[in-house]
Amino acid sequence: MSPKNETIGIIGAGWVGLVTAACFAELGHRVIVLDVAPERIEQLKAGKVPIYEPGLTELLERNKERLSYTLEITDLTDDADFFFICVGTPPTYAGDADLSAVWAVIEKLPALEQRAIVVMKSTVPAGTGEKVRAALDARGLEHLGYASNPEFLAEGRAIDDFVHPDRIVVGSLEPADGERVGALYAGIDAPIVYCDVPSAEMIKLASNAFLATRISFINEIANVCEVTGADVEQVAEGMGLDRRIGPHFLHAGIGYGGSCFPKDVTALKQLAGNSGYHFQLLSSVIEVNELQKRRVIGKLEKHLGSLAGKTVAILGLTFKPDTNDMREAASIVLGSRLLAEGAVVRAWDPLAEPDSYLRGATICDSVLEAVTGADAAVIVTEWKELRELASETVRSAMRNPLIVDGRNLLDPDQVSAAGFAYECVGRPGHCSSASGPSRASEPQAE
Numbered sequence: 001m002s003p004k005n006e007t008i009g010i011i012g013a014g015w016v017g018l019v020t021a022a023c024f025a026e027l028g029h030r031v032i033v034l035d036v037a038p039e040r041i042e043q044l045k046a047g048k049v050p051i052y053e054p055g056l057t058e059l060l061e062r063n064k065e066r067l068s069y070t071l072e073i074t075d076l077t078d079d080a081d082f083f084f085i086c087v088g089t090p091p092t093y094a095g096d097a098d099l100s101a102v103w104a105v106i107e108k109l110p111a112l113e114q115r116a117i118v119v120m121k122s123t124v125p126a127g128t129g130e131k132v133r134a135a136l137d138a139r140g141l142e143h144l145g146y147a148s149n150p151e152f153l154a155e156g157r158a159i160d161d162f163v164h165p166d167r168i169v170v171g172s173l174e175p176a177d178g179e180r181v182g183a184l185y186a187g188i189d190a191p192i193v194y195c196d197v198p199s200a201e202m203i204k205l206a207s208n209a210f211l212a213t214r215i216s217f218i219n220e221i222a223n224v225c226e227v228t229g230a231d232v233e234q235v236a237e238g239m240g241l242d243r244r245i246g247p248h249f250l251h252a253g254i255g256y257g258g259s260c261f262p263k264d265v266t267a268l269k270q271l272a273g274n275s276g277y278h279f280q281l282l283s284s285v286i287e288v289n290e291l292q293k294r295r296v297i298g299k300l301e302k303h304l305g306s307l308a309g310k311t312v313a314i315l316g317l318t319f320k321p322d323t324n325d326m327r328e329a330a331s332i333v334l335g336s337r338l339l340a341e342g343a344v345v346r347a348w349d350p351l352a353e354p355d356s357y358l359r360g361a362t363i364c365d366s367v368l369e370a371v372t373g374a375d376a377a378v379i380v381t382e383w384k385e386l387r388e389l390a391s392e393t394v395r396s397a398m399r400n401p402l403i404v405d406g407r408n409l410l411d412p413d414q415v416s417a418a419g420f421a422y423e424c425v426g427r428p429g430h431c432s433s434a435s436g437p438s439r440a441s442e443p444q445a446e
């Protein structure tokens, strides 16, 4: 029997909403995308995609006959069998997830002729589904089903993650609703975990928290490597070959950022705290990550002394490559710390639009422009354009040839051979930190 094609409403045209829309359309479903931002909907209708995600423009274009965009909820509620909620759930000042956009959607849903299912794709605290169910019932919408179907895509490879997921998680209050949601994914080869709604919600939060914990763990190992002479890359390789550990998310660096890990780890910690449980481990994961972003300052000071009046080039502004997303990027913390120290900050990124994030920094159009006259260049995002950073052109453009590699992107031997002083993360045998002061290590005369 061929899979049934359904009509799916997607609410929220951001990373998750648009990728889900494009991929469901590719699977043969009819998809109607709703957003509250008129400019977003206008752009999409004109064939322009408001975010940068590799392959997304092409996928939306290829499936345009099955896709439509609207600002009107009635365009969804008249036809759709499913309402996927894909709106943002950013942190509040208290660190909890801000569910105001989710509630705004729930409050707009009218009574329907058909039995449709509300599907939560946004990341929400465990317990949200039960509250949504109660709110729907209180408004006489018992005929709407409810399911939790959290999303695990990572930006930059979101389409591949949707098409080849490790698993699909579907939590439901009624098993039949869960099966209808699972059936939408027919054609995708992945195990489907059917479970209750709070468990589905918790699988999402626990997965992100666990991955963030691995990153903070390997970052602390890297910091210990710096004082013991071990090399974190060799350590991570040796650890990762143990199948119980595995090789993923053991790349030491400048700390994790993005729209998910920072907010979801904090939200889980707050969720536990609000329920009377102190999640001690996550407090440390968060603190280690904050300190890791700031360790670059110490490495710069080791070479340059006071940073007041020194020019520092920040190379890469997004929280990782292949996205234009700067949410919670390490570059924001680093940039503002440098500015607070009185440094002159020059910044480059191939995709980010940093205006609102890095006030006071000079945004440059090229790597060469950013490093010209700089006392140090810091690699914050491992963009491929930076692999050749240790060149003669860059060395002669800089006032002082110091590279601080926050992502262990470069080959230490090549960088040193090219005449740069070099700092990286947890590879002391290769960095100037272990081999004594470099020629750039003395504080410069003003």
Ligand code: NAD
Binding pocket: 011, 012, 013, 014, 015, 016, 017, 034, 035, 036, 037, 040, 086, 087, 088, 089, 101, 102, 104, 105, 121, 122, 123, 124, 151, 152, 153, 154, 155, 259, 260
């Ligand atoms: P986003 O900020 O990119 O997009 C959210 C969209 O929702 C925006 O276009 C906004 O205008 C729209 N919106 C807000 N209120 C609305 C309303 N009432 N009705 C209709 N549209 C509305 O968010 P995102 O990154 O796609 O994340 C969405 C959810 O998915 C979040 O809960 C996030 O934690 C989760 N998530 C994100 C990722 C990721 O990598 N970005 C991965 C997995 C899960």
Ligand code: UDX
Binding pocket: 151, 152, 153, 154, 155, 156, 208, 211, 215, 248, 249, 250, 251, 252, 253, 254, 255, 256, 257, 258, 259, 260, 261, 319, 320
């Ligand atoms: C993450 C999750 O991977 C995804 O499953 C979830 O749905 C959303 O959050 P994303 O934030 O897009 O995805 O990017 P990811 O590739 O996971 O990287 C997150 C951050 O961790 C980045 O800042 C990255 O540089 C950092 N990171 C990742 C490390 O520092 N070391 C690693 O080994 C891996």
